[in-house]
């Protein structure tokens with residue numbers, strides 16, 4: 620079938636399609652920022668970077684900030700690896716630019732949730748002193764899962780494999796079931812799993828003394 624030449628295609632893309640996409644996104648973003656300013660709800664942002672190729676040699680990295688109560692993306696930054704020292708620094712650069720953008724927009728960020736990337740931790744601590752920094756439980760669970768998967772391969776530890784899913788779920792639950800974010804309660808809920816997997820369901824930590832599940836009955 621006949622079609623445009625490649626040159627015409629790219630021409631249309633550059634002169635028509637891309638400007639439209641950019642305009643629609645900017646209008647959307649403007650409306651979203653206005654909405655957030657209007658509601659005056661404290662802003663809770665989740666931020667994470669992704670790269671065009673897995674590993675450490677990506678050419679482009681994007682950094683996305685999402686408003687977590689509505690799951691709407693409020694800002695995206697694209698960083699090219701040659702703009703920074705190395706591709707690892709792209710994530711921090713993306714976050715830095717995103718925060719500067721929101722500051723220009725006079726948006727206050729009381730809470731931010733990210734992974735535990737060391738450069739990110741340091742930057743938020745130093746540059747965002749009025750912002751509370753939380754770690755994303757998804758990234759914590761991912762690290763934990765990897766450790767347990769390694770443990771399964773050790774001698775006499777294969778049974779751990781049957782617990783991985785439940786233990787990760789428990790980690791999510793410890794955070795999600797504590798909406799006030801009380802760290803002592805979250806910690807004791809989390810640590811109770813050590814007793815639970817040994818069929819002991821009470822006598823855990825001070826802030827979470829016993830399991831909440833019903834009686835599990837006798838083992839077969």
Ligand SMILES: [Zn+2]
Pocket residue numbers: 815819820830831832
């Ligand atoms: Zn239990």
